[in-house]
Amino acid sequence: MPNRLDQQVEQFNAALAQVTTAEALYELEVAYVGKKGSITLLKGEMGKIPPAERKAFGAAWNRVRDAIEAALEQRRDFIKGEARARDLERIVDLTMPPLRPPQGSLHPLTQTRRRLSETFIRLGFDVAVGPHIEGERFNFDDLNVPKDHPTRDMQDTFFIEAPRMHGLTPDGPAMQELVLRTHTSPVQIRTMRTRKPPIRIVAPGATFRCDDDATHSPMFHQIEGLYIDEGVTLADLKATLMAFTEDFFGHRLEVRFRPSFFPFVEPGAEFDLGCPFCRGSGCSLCKGSGFIEIGGCGMVHPKVLSACGIDPEIYTGWAFGFGIDRMTMMLHRIPHLRLMFEGDIRFLEQFPC
Numbered sequence: 001m002p003n004r005l006d007q008q009v010e011q012f013n014a015a016l017a018q019v020t021t022a023e024a025l026y027e028l029e030v031a032y033v034g035k036k037g038s039i040t041l042l043k044g045e046m047g048k049i050p051p052a053e054r055k056a057f058g059a060a061w062n063r064v065r066d067a068i069e070a071a072l073e074q075r076r077d078f079i080k081g082e083a084r085a086r087d088l089e090r091i092v093d094l095t096m097p098p099l100r101p102p103q104g105s106l107h108p109l110t111q112t113r114r115r116l117s118e119t120f121i122r123l124g125f126d127v128a129v130g131p132h133i134e135g136e137r138f139n140f141d142d143l144n145v146p147k148d149h150p151t152r153d154m155q156d157t158f159f160i161e162a163p164r165m166h167g168l169t170p171d172g173p174a175m176q177e178l179v180l181r182t183h184t185s186p187v188q189i190r191t192m193r194t195r196k197p198p199i200r201i202v203a204p205g206a207t208f209r210c211d212d213d214a215t216h217s218p219m220f221h222q223i224e225g226l227y228i229d230e231g232v233t234l235a236d237l238k239a240t241l242m243a244f245t246e247d248f249f250g251h252r253l254e255v256r257f258r259p260s261f262f263p264f265v266e267p268g269a270e271f272d273l274g275c276p277f278c279r280g281s282g283c284s285l286c287k288g289s290g291f292i293e294i295g296g297c298g299m300v301h302p303k304v305l306s307a308c309g310i311d312p313e314i315y316t317g318w319a320f321g322f323g324i325d326r327m328t329m330m331l332h333r334i335p336h337l338r339l340m341f342e343g344d345i346r347f348l349e350q351f352p353c
């Protein structure tokens, strides 16, 4: 009987060495240590050996069964490891270029704002900034906007309840009304109050009005331009705007002034640029006129200069302001302003940078 045990072990080892798959290993396990396996059956024959030898045989049988199970386990691990290595070889192609993580890009408005600033910096302007929440004084009073001007209506301007917001008392010094700035022109005031001429700045940023349709949004962006020095004239403004078109659009465009009124400039004008798409010959964008309306401009009103401590007898200057959103819509032929604020990734993906 012990000899048969040894024989079985020898046969098992020889068979195990040939096994390369999990299925074959399972069959081997069943054949030797399964319910009717040859090793299992040998134990059942224990009754056939002399009682004196049974104990030793039992111990030998247990050792053999344990060794076989350990060998099966070891082989199982080996086969699993090989299968995993084969899978990895198949799945991981080390020669493949790595996957690029999805990359965002700057919002089209940010792209336009940066391009505008860069253009004016090249033309010798600094970039100035101001807060979105302004006092009525800088947003209206110092800009010579009369107390009863319609722009100050609640229907046009977002007012902020200052005392409640800041915990100020009704008698406190900050009782002046606060507004969400309705234009970037208060940055003119802030700049003139803190800097001495010559002043040459642009001020891009967010502005707010109670407005909402295809070309008007409650939050939009403007860029302000301001130049103050001795002997500055409207001719300088026209020349600057023409130089701007050359740098920004890549070719010089016509600049056209149409008389208009803004309380903070005198004379005041709306300015149009020759259509950058048809270069003045007339197309769908300029509705055949050859010109596109851009914004407002004019010579800084003497009262505004005085309010900022600049002597209008010595200095003159011009200012302009136009919408960055409208400029972006025009550049990319975007039909509705709201598209720019909805954060729809399918829209934004069209403006990589």
Ligand code: FA5
Residues within 6 Å of the ligand: 182, 183, 184, 185, 209, 211, 212, 215, 216, 217, 218, 219, 220, 221, 222, 224, 262, 265, 294, 295, 296, 297, 298, 319, 320, 321, 322, 323, 324, 325, 326
């Ligand atoms: C002004 O805001 C003046 N501060 C501009 C100015 C500056 C004139 C300096 C003279 C000297 P106006 O209200 O026209 O002007 O607005 C200027 C531009 O802002 C418009 O041409 C338009 O492009 C843009 N804009 C105005 N309201 C909206 C709005 N609700 N949504 C989007 N763009 C707007």
